[in-house]
Amino acid sequence: MKPFVVNSHDRLVFPANFIAELDFSVIENLEQFTAIVERDFEAKAPTGTDILDRVTSEAYSGRFELLRDIAQNLFWVNRFSMTMFEKRPTRWRDLPKNRPDVYLPVLTPWEDGDKKVKAVREAFDRLAPTWDESDEQHVFDLLFDVFGHRRHHATELPAVKPTVAQFLETPGAMTFVVPGHDPDFPVFAQNEIWDVNSDVPELEALTRWAMVLHNQYPWDRAATELRTVDAIGDDDHVVAFHPRNRDVSAFLDRVSGGRPARRRRVATPAEPVEPVRPLPPVRVPEAFRVQPRIEAIAITRGEHVCSNEDVVRNSAFSWSPMSAASISKKTGIDQRRYTEYDIEDMAYAAAVGALEKSGRGPDEIGAVLVATCTSERLIPSLSTWLSGQLGILQTHCSADIVAACAGLPYGLSEAVRQLQEVERPVLLVCVEKFSDKIGNVRTSRMIFGDGAAALVVGPAPDGEAGDVEVLQTYASGPRSQVNSIIWPNPEFDNDITVYGPEVKALVARYLDQMLGELREQPSADGSRTLLESIDLIVPHQANKTMILQLAADAGLSDDQLYFNIETMGNVSAASIPIAMFDAVADGAVTRPARVFAPGFGAGAVGGYAVLRLDPAVLAPEVFLDRYVPEPPAPVEPSSAAAPGASTDDVRIAFGE
Template sequence: MKPFVINSHGRLVFPFNFLPTLDFSVMESLEQLDAVIERDFEAKAPTGTDILERVESGGYETRYDLLRDVALNLFWVNRYAFTMYEKRPTRWRDVPRGREDVFLPAVTPWEDGERKVAAVRDAYDRLEPAFGPDAEDRIFDVLFDVFANRRHHATELPAIKPTVSEILNERGALTFCLPGHDPDYPTYAYEQIRDASEDVAELEALRRMAMVLHNQYPWDRSQTRLEDVGALGDDDFVVLFSPRDRQVLDFIERVRDGGEARPRTARTPEAHKPVKPYPPVMVSRQFKVMPRLEALSAVKGEVVCTNDDVIRNSAYNWSSMSADDIARKTGIQSRYYTQRGLEQISLEAAEAALEGAGREPEEIGSVIFCTCTSTTLIPSVASWLSGQLGIQQTHGSFDVIAACAGFPYGLAEATRLLQEVERPVLVVFAEKFSDKIGTVRTSRMIFGDGAAAVVIGP
């Protein structure tokens, strides 16, 4: 579950859009991880060389365009650190040499690093601000400090880092080295990132990205150098990589041990047409008991998510867009979210429908619940609703999982049930997408939360 939060300014925030996480419990192989990383980090992020070429060709129109590319580049540079590891500066003499769950990255120097850094600095000074110079300067200061002190090449980074014992056996292997480390080096607390606020939606998203990237390097970055592991002194500090959780460590161990992934279907079977086409269902001709809409109710979320809110929460893997772009592409200006549970808004819709129809619980012959976002399998939500409404027994209370087709499927099934029970059927439709969309941009632009219910009587 990935719920939204309301920050101290009363604004919607989607924490998972700027704090990348992956579920390694479903990650079966290194190839699968590579595909996810390519989709979420590499597809939209420019390399340092890409940025340099765009600067030199005059491809940036505003400072914001440059800042955004630098931020996406740095998220890509940290793609495995974000999703798999925590960085822990440790004095070399205190580093355990034999543990299998402590890793020390081997890196190569950044090609043309000084040239790329100088190009970004010069380009920023030349370009005009897109929204506001003060806010853009604040963001640039944080981002550029990270970018300018980057030391390593990032095009080819292994997901699984060598253990300390392994890197000690690699002649000439380079790793990050610090002359010292302040454990109280200032970083941004989660609350500070959540409550970051800018007047311009695009800059608020970029500011959060900058703060998160700053936290990836909780030390004096200007003092970082690449050092041959064999030349490290006892009082030098190195940056150990520790798995973020047990699931990540299990994945690493499974890959290193050569464990096989669960078998998957090798191919999609050929689709076969039905023996004959399905004719339309002619209700007035084929059914004896005619359905009648007795009541319709709707419950919407209490939190409005505007297009500006979506842009304020632009994720590290989104293409650049504006609130106006969303409106132009979808016709949507806002969508409603709720902090209530899916079952709660469903119950509210069901109660309103029964009241509107003037029906008592004992009159209902069946309850159908249609959704694709329920997290409850047993008991069915329809059974739970029946109990909450005081319905002791029905001909059937069951869930239908049909996504967008839930409404017609539910009505069709209610019409068929009427032939058997000859009593009203309560059909409830509800979805709660706000805590399940994650960083999927197209879904975030469109879907919201809400419930509706109808009473179909004979």
């Protein structure tokens, strides 16, 4: 997990975006590591020669562009050292010479270094400030103290450094030498980096980059030299590289042959084939005896607003330049909500709000279902933990459903099935917490948020209609779509990753299928198609720009769809019920309405519900920062069990 922090200025900070640490426990070999480094450190970074060419051709329009290039160049220069090692200036006489876990980099002098440094110095002085002269000067001073005293060439640096013993056996090998090292050389404390504050989001991000890069060289850069071993005195300091942690040590053992690589078995994938016959949607009134009634809907959302400006303030060095406006144009999102609370807290708060609104006690609940794809809780599952936390002594079923963005249709489908067996209310909670699982993946950071919704789905009185008319669920497809959203993803440091074109293809395929089914299905009274009877479409809030484009292609108009993604972001399983809540709050639904709620996403899952949304069932919004729940004591289930489903009946069935 990679949580955000709130700094002293009450702003969100995402340390994973600029610390440049990698999880080596999931990196199998040198080829995989090299690919990660090429993507995150090299793809966007200019070399020193590139910067010189841009200066010479006067390609820079202002100081910020130059500063950004310098910073990205320095992250690239440190691509292996800062991800794998701690740099420790050590007196030569005290340096272990034969340990296998102490390394010395072999370095070559920087080609045309003086020329490149001089060109950058003169260019900065010549260029006009982009936004704030004082802030840009401060960033330049930090970066130029590193760039201007750079000694070595970086183009052909090896990922794995030689040990000290290997260094000594390499004729003519040169390394860093710091003749008089001050162990108290000043570096920036963590809180100083977190607390950077600028009115310009881009400069705030760049200042953090500069401070992190400054900390990579905790010694006098001006006095640093490259020397061969015969020129190193006993009291001179060299810069020893030590593995950052045990995972790095194990990785180095694997790639050096000191430890066998882990075995992986990968089955040969089959080509996808169509079902033997279409899988029709379920018409709930016709398929089930017990009709579902939505008794309550309660929601809670992250207590922190993460604006597009906050995302830009936390730009990672691997990102392309972007502005708050460009994020809004690309995604339709202006802000998303994040929480410092655990995912369990959100689930519990929403569940209590829904139970209170429905008037149901824990003794009446027959099943607890939790739809989520971001829970870290495996044993006990989030649903079983929630059952115990709510004081429910026993349920017929408590189960987690991992259906990502189709969590609502999947959850409702299972809730309706549970109703047939228990004839008691089912608690369905849709909850996601993405903020600590994104890391520095740009598309994910722009899109995802945190939130929860809980629904109490009870049995309608005999002879009365329920609130759910049609349910449909799908899964699978081409492998590219099944793997279009991945978490954890070793290729991206186990962060959530979204492959946009594949997601768009998945959504287009399912949306076309869903609308086709609704055009073929009759409405409840048979007077028109089911699609024509829909009052409002509340889709999964994936990406407003993409959904509107695909909807237009399918013949739908913008005013038929409701979005709250501008302020919530994408909350996966929780997005549809939170959007339904906001549709009422915004006045888009003022009376009981027939809603079409389609969802689609990770794993090539999809599905929809056609349901009746009554504003009367909405509970007051639950605010996490004011809601500190106390778990109740467990209570016995109510005696109002369905025929044939009581505890006594079960004992009789087993001959007790």
